[in-house]
Amino acid sequence: MVNLEAARARLASLPDPEIPAVTLVELGIVRDLRETGAGLEVVLTPTYSGCPATELIADDVRAALAEFGPVTVTLQRSPAWTTDWISAEGREKLQRYGIVPPQCSAEQAIRFVPQLRCPRCAGGRTEQLSRFGSTPCKSTWRCIECGEPFEYFKSI
Ligand SMILES: [Zn+2]
Numbered sequence: 001m002v003n004l005e006a007a008r009a010r011l012a013s014l015p016d017p018e019i020p021a022v023t024l025v026e027l028g029i030v031r032d033l034r035e036t037g038a039g040l041e042v043v044l045t046p047t048y049s050g051c052p053a054t055e056l057i058a059d060d061v062r063a064a065l066a067e068f069g070p071v072t073v074t075l076q077r078s079p080a081w082t083t084d085w086i087s088a089e090g091r092e093k094l095q096r097y098g099i100v101p102p103q104c105s106a107e108q109a110i111r112f113v114p115q116l117r118c119p120r121c122a123g124g125r126t127e128q129l130s131r132f133g134s135t136p137c138k139s140t141w142r143c144i145e146c147g148e149p150f151e152y153f154k155s156i
Pocket of ligand 1: 118119120121122123143144145146147148
């Protein structure tokens with residue numbers, strides 16, 4: 001018998017390789033952890049299809065759970081990951097890390113132009129510099145008040 005509670009706790013401690021301030025569980029990437037006849041199975045939904053971090057994440061999960069026996073990682077791409085799955089705690093951590101978390105639901109994002117507050121000085125005058133930041137899931141912004149650039153985790 002695998003100690004599922006311990007495995008779950010171990011899995012919940014794994015940081016996202018791109019944004020180490022938040023965990024994979026907080027980002028909503030980990031969909032399930034279950035015991036099968038062959039060991040543990042972890043179901044992951046990558047944030048973006050073709051995200052280069054996906055293999056890295058799967059390797060991290062296998063390594064972290066290796067002590068609990070054989071681990072199978074299954075990628076589930078449907079339903080597609082959405083920023084709606086980021087937990088409240090995950091959003092707070094993103095904000096503290098300097099990345100403004102998604103400001104609306106994925107459904108609203110089509111019409112929504114975010115009015116962002118600077119995560120550093122909380123200034124309200126900000127402008128978008130680029131629709132894409134260091135990764136496709138973020139856009140790059142600048143605070144007009146303190147002059148610092150910051151990233152926004154777009155709603156999808
Ligand atoms: Zn600022």
